[in-house]
Amino acid sequence: xxxxxxxxxxxxxxxxxxxxxxxxxxxxxxxxxxxxxxxxxxxxxxxxxxxxxxxxxxxxxxxxxxxxxxxxxxxxxxxxxxxxxxxxxxxxxxxxxxxxxxxxxxxxxxxxxxxxxxxxxxxxxxxxxxxxxxxxxxxxxxxxxxxxxxxxxxxxx
Amino acid sequence: xxxxxxxxxxxxxxxxxxxxxxxxxxxxxxxxxxxxxxxxxxxxxxxxxxxxxxxxxxxxxxxxxxxxxxxxxxxxxxxxxxxxxxxxxxxxxxxxxxxxxxxxxxxxxxxxxxxxxxxxxxxxxxxxxxxxxxxxxxxxxxxxxxxxxxxxxxxxxxxxxxxxxxxxxxxxxxxxxxxxxxxxxxxxxxxxxxxxxxxxxxxxxxxxxxxxxxxxxxxxxxxxxxxxxxxxxxxxxxxxxxxxxxxxxxxxxxxxxxxxxxxxxxxxxxxxxxxx
Numbered sequence: 001x002x003x004x005x006x007x008x009x010x011x012x013x014x015x016x017x018x019x020x021x022x023x024x025x026x027x028x029x030x031x032x033x034x035x036x037x038x039x040x041x042x043x044x045x046x047x048x049x050x051x052x053x054x055x056x057x058x059x060x061x062x063x064x065x066x067x068x069x070x071x072x073x074x075x076x077x078x079x080x081x082x083x084x085x086x087x088x089x090x091x092x093x094x095x096x097x098x099x100x101x102x103x104x105x106x107x108x109x110x111x112x113x114x115x116x117x118x119x120x121x122x123x124x125x126x127x128x129x130x131x132x133x134x135x136x137x138x139x140x141x142x143x144x145x146x147x148x149x150x151x152x153x154x155x156x157x
Numbered sequence: 158x159x160x161x162x163x164x165x166x167x168x169x170x171x172x173x174x175x176x177x178x179x180x181x182x183x184x185x186x187x188x189x190x191x192x193x194x195x196x197x198x199x200x201x202x203x204x205x206x207x208x209x210x211x212x213x214x215x216x217x218x219x220x221x222x223x224x225x226x227x228x229x230x231x232x233x234x235x236x237x238x239x240x241x242x243x244x245x246x247x248x249x250x251x252x253x254x255x256x257x258x259x260x261x262x263x264x265x266x267x268x269x270x271x272x273x274x275x276x277x278x279x280x281x282x283x284x285x286x287x288x289x290x291x292x293x294x295x296x297x298x299x300x301x302x303x304x305x306x307x308x309x310x311x312x313x314x315x316x317x318x319x320x321x322x323x324x325x326x327x328x329x330x331x332x333x334x335x336x337x338x339x340x341x342x343x344x345x346x347x348x349x350x351x352x353x354x355x356x357x358x359x360x361x362x363x364x365x366x367x368x369x370x371x372x373x374x375x376x377x378x379x380x381x382x383x384x385x386x387x388x389x390x391x392x393x394x395x396x397x398x399x400x401x402x403x404x405x406x407x408x409x410x411x412x413x414x415x416x417x418x419x420x421x422x423x424x425x426x427x428x429x430x431x432x433x
Contacts, residue, residue: 002165019165019208022199041158042196049262055236056262061195065165066188066210112261130347131260 006067008033009077017064024048026064027074035075035104039133046132049105050074056112075104083111086152090145098136106132110146120150160198164207171296171325174211179298179321181207187323188212189232192259192267193275217270217325220244225331228294231270231324239264246331247289250338250358254285257340260348270324273306276376278313279350284371285340287379288356290330297322310376336360339430341422343372353418355426359387368427370404370419373411380423382407387427394431397424 001016008031017026022041027033027050039045041060048060051073059072078084087110090096097103106129113120113128120128125146126139134142168174168187178185183206188194190212197203211217217232220243227246229238237243238255245252258264258272258281272282273293286306293309295302298321306327309317318324332338336359343353354371366388368380382403383395395403400420404411411419 019163020160020198022159025159042199043192043259043263044196046260046262052266055265057266058192058262061191061199062266063165063191063195063208065167066191066212068167068213109262127347128261131262 002065004065004068006064006069007071009073015064019063019065021064022060023050023052023062023064023067023072024059027059027072033074033076037101037104039101044131044133045102046105046109047102049108049132051077051108056108075107078107078111081111083115083149086149087111087114087145090148091142094145094148095141096137096145097134097141102132102134102136106134106142110142110149113146114149114153118150118153122147125150158199161201161204163198163205165210166207167210168214170214171211171216171323174209174214174323175296175298175321177207177209178323181209183207185209185320187274189217189271190234190267191271192263193271193277193280211323212268219326223328226292226328227331229269229327229329231273231294231326232268233270235259235264235267235269235272236261238269246329248332248334248336248338250285250289250332250340251329254281254340257281257342257347263348269327273309273327274316274318274324276310276312276314276316277350278375278377279352279354279372281342281351281354281371283310284354284356284369284377286327286329287377288338288340288358288367288369289332290358290365290367292328293324294326294328295322296325301325303328307379312375315376332358333360333362335362337430339426339428339432341425341429343418343422353415353422355419355422355424357384357387357423357426357430359430361388364388368423370423373409373419378407378409380404380407383423383427387430391431395424395427397421400424 037047039047043061185207186205221228351372366384368383370378400423
């Protein structure tokens, strides 16, 4: 077992973990933060995408022991985030989800798109979404939701 | 899809990392971003006994102007290069290549040195940096050494790096202002590992041209006959049929499908170098 201390959703966390425990498993099994979903477990599907030190990363291929001193924000930690609130609303309005499995990762990626790429058009949004797989929606609703938030932000709203 | 058990050590610096690798019992691997090693461990294709974490080492993130070269620390991430956080000495080529690696969530953690040490034939840096004529800076028990990437890359997932050495940086020759480059990747989907990669760097001021084919079965393949043609003929481009002929003359033994996509990637990379 290895000691690790990190911040999760603003709260300091100290734990002893097996080195092979992924960050995603640590969050889900130990901290009961089950909003982070696991799909492929090798970095391809994007379901486990969350924020580490302010940028999106894959929590299935990052080990918990590698997160010493890191600031982790899971989907639960974005409850009071204004950008995420507008994305959640837009996902609802535009049918951006059905089963919801990919949604936490989609929202974290979507938040990165609208904050990092304020001028993104549909083509760019689709390109940036290439690392998040959805088996329900066909992506149309997700793309529309992200474009709606981009438009709203560009209009100053 | 969970890794086999392993021990974990956090290296405080390069010297500490080397000491831990040297004294390790069994199979020890340095871990930087872990964006390639992580999936391989989860799939149990890699089962190291000890993982030495080098991600936190600040010395591996340094970027230094060395006159004719830029030294890029092994721990610099793809997204830092994509976002132009390091000086542009390749007329935009490195930022372009970095932006096409996997997905942003992977680029935020994956490192240039890790990609070179891992040496996946379908990865971007092994082919792109070979076309740029990069050298690899390596630290080991005997001190530091530098080796041309062409000698470092031995085959698929095989590099000239001892078990007690780590890659510390990549030395990138600066291109002249007139230099052109082309990079064309064939993927089933953006971000997937490539089926073929064509890379070309043409620097007329230095009478230099390199054409490299990636995503082969082994290390990236230099195609000197095409480089000679590009250098001599300039903006004419190289047809797909011509690229196929050159690959055959060079003794490459790809199947029909691979031959075709490799020729297409090379031809489009060369076309791109003159279109830019």
